Amino acid sequence: xxxxxxxxxxxxxxxxxxxxxxxxxxxxxxxxxxxxxxxxxxxxxxxxxxxxxxxxxxxxxxxxxxxxxxxxxxxxxxxxxxxxxxxxxxxxxxxxxxxxxxxxxxxxxxxxxxxxxxxxxxxxxxxxxxxxxxxxxxxxxxxxxxxxxxxxxxxxxxxxxxxxxxxxxxxxxxxxxxxxxxxxxxxxxxxxxxxxxxxxxxxxxxxxxxxxxxxxxxxxxxxxxxxxxxxxxxxxxxxxxxxxxxxxxxxxxxxxxxxxxxxxxxxxxxxxxxxxxxxxxxxxxxxxxxxxxxxxxxxxxxxxxxxxxxxxxxxxxxxxxxxxxxxxxxxxxxxxxxxxxxxxxxxxxxxxxxxxxxxxxxxxxxxxxxxxxxxx
Ligand code: HEM
Numbered sequence: 476x477x478x479x480x481x482x483x484x485x486x487x488x489x490x491x492x493x494x495x496x497x498x499x500x501x502x503x504x505x506x507x508x509x510x511x512x513x514x515x516x517x518x519x520x521x522x523x524x525x526x527x528x529x530x531x532x533x534x535x536x537x538x539x540x541x542x543x544x545x546x547x548x549x550x551x552x553x554x555x556x557x558x559x560x561x562x563x564x565x566x567x568x569x570x571x572x573x574x575x576x577x578x579x580x581x582x583x584x585x586x587x588x589x590x591x592x593x594x595x596x597x598x599x600x601x602x603x604x605x606x607x608x609x610x611x612x613x614x615x616x617x618x619x620x621x622x623x624x625x626x627x628x629x630x631x632x633x634x635x636x637x638x639x640x641x642x643x644x645x646x647x648x649x650x651x652x653x654x655x656x657x658x659x660x661x662x663x664x665x666x667x668x669x670x671x672x673x674x675x676x677x678x679x680x681x682x683x684x685x686x687x688x689x690x691x692x693x694x695x696x697x698x699x700x701x702x703x704x705x706x707x708x709x710x711x712x713x714x715x716x717x718x719x720x721x722x723x724x725x726x727x728x729x730x731x732x733x734x735x736x737x738x739x740x741x742x743x744x745x746x747x748x749x750x751x752x753x754x755x756x757x758x759x760x761x762x763x764x765x766x767x768x769x770x771x772x773x774x775x776x777x778x779x780x781x782x783x784x785x786x787x788x789x790x791x792x793x794x795x796x797x798x799x800x801x802x803x804x805x806x807x808x809x810x811x812x813x814x815x816x817x818x819x820x821x822x823x824x825x826x827x828x829x830x831x832x833x834x835x836x837x838x839x840x841x842x843x844x845x846x847x848x849x850x851x
Pocket of ligand 1: 721732
């Protein structure tokens with residue numbers, strides 16, 4: 476049929492034909508992409524589920540529909556396939572601690588797909604270009620200098636502990652999960668913006684800001700895999716601001732690590748007793764509080780905190796990076812340029828080759844390993 480006759484067809488027939496043809500083109504394109512991705516991609520040699528290699532819809536389905544976290548998916552994939560696993564047409568995930576520095580001690584850009592989830596390219600956490608990220612960090616550096624943090628230690632001593640004391644006097648228990656998150660939020664707003672978020676004013680630390688943040692989290696997986704939806708929502712002004720990113724980056728992270736650390740100390744009486752004894756040694760007169768600098772010098776307290784960070788580094792996301800055009804070697808394998816590589820912090824922290832009995836909360840390991848592990 477000549478092309479001009481197409482336009483003489485009745486409109487519904489024309490539309491039906493148009494939609495049918497578009498679908499056919501999409502399906503052919505999809506099938507050819509799947510074949511190329513599985514059999515002819517430079518990543519074809521890496522093991523992993525065939526569906527993951529075939530299409531990005533595999534991880535979208537796993538996370539958004541089946542509700543599985545990428546962290547758990549990768550853990551089970553590593554058990555089955557080894558230390559390097561293909562988790563997408565252009566994605567590899569790594570497992571062994573020796574590979575961590577090979578990815579993160581480089582000046583590689585972040586993966587735009589993953590970091591768009593956190594609000595686009597406008598804050599330190601989300602800048603995907605290494606140079607942009609560094610420029611912003613150089614500016615923020617002063618906020619996170621020790622002296623700035625020491626300046627807000629009264630938040631813990633007076634506000635946080637003050638409220639815990641009041642709860643105690645009234646015989647009510649304190650919700651430490653909310654309390655620690657309030658503390659995180661207050662510390663960031665005080666350090667970075669010189670303002671209080673008034674979290675502690677709410678009964679049981681139930682600040683509406685924290686509740687609002689909680690409800691955002693549920694939307695993250697939808698945001699991650701449905702880009703158009705994300706762009707519409709995030710076009711609302713101010714959400715892209717560094718301030719919001721910092722509040723999000725610093726509140727739940729700090730809150731969860733402190734909650735899990737406290738839980739671990741309380742469930743092990745021997746650790747609790749030892750920590751209490753060490754604190755009383757350094758703080759014999761309860762009326763005279765030590766400052767943060769004095770507390771930092773206590774090796775056992777430091778070990779308790781390090782072990783909490785090791786067990787609960789909080790972020791389970793992939794922290795993906797883009798391999799530069801010339802490619803790179805990771806785990807002894809050549810990784811082609813443009814590949815998205817990731818590991819996440821929990822993998823090296825909970826690997827038996829780095830930490831014996833890695834699933835056990837044991838602050839002593841930091842004292843024993845002192846001098847062996849850098850920074851212990
Ligand atoms: C226990 C507490 C915390 C944990 C476990 C934690 C964990 C992490 C991790 C794993 C990353 C790397 C993410 C990536 O590579 O994509 C990161 C990045 C970042 N975090 Fe935290 N964080 C904590 C507290 C905070 C706080 C209190 C703030 C500030 C208010 C903060 C601000 C940032 C920023 C700005 C980045 C981006 C750094 C960069 O891109 O170079 N974090 N954090």
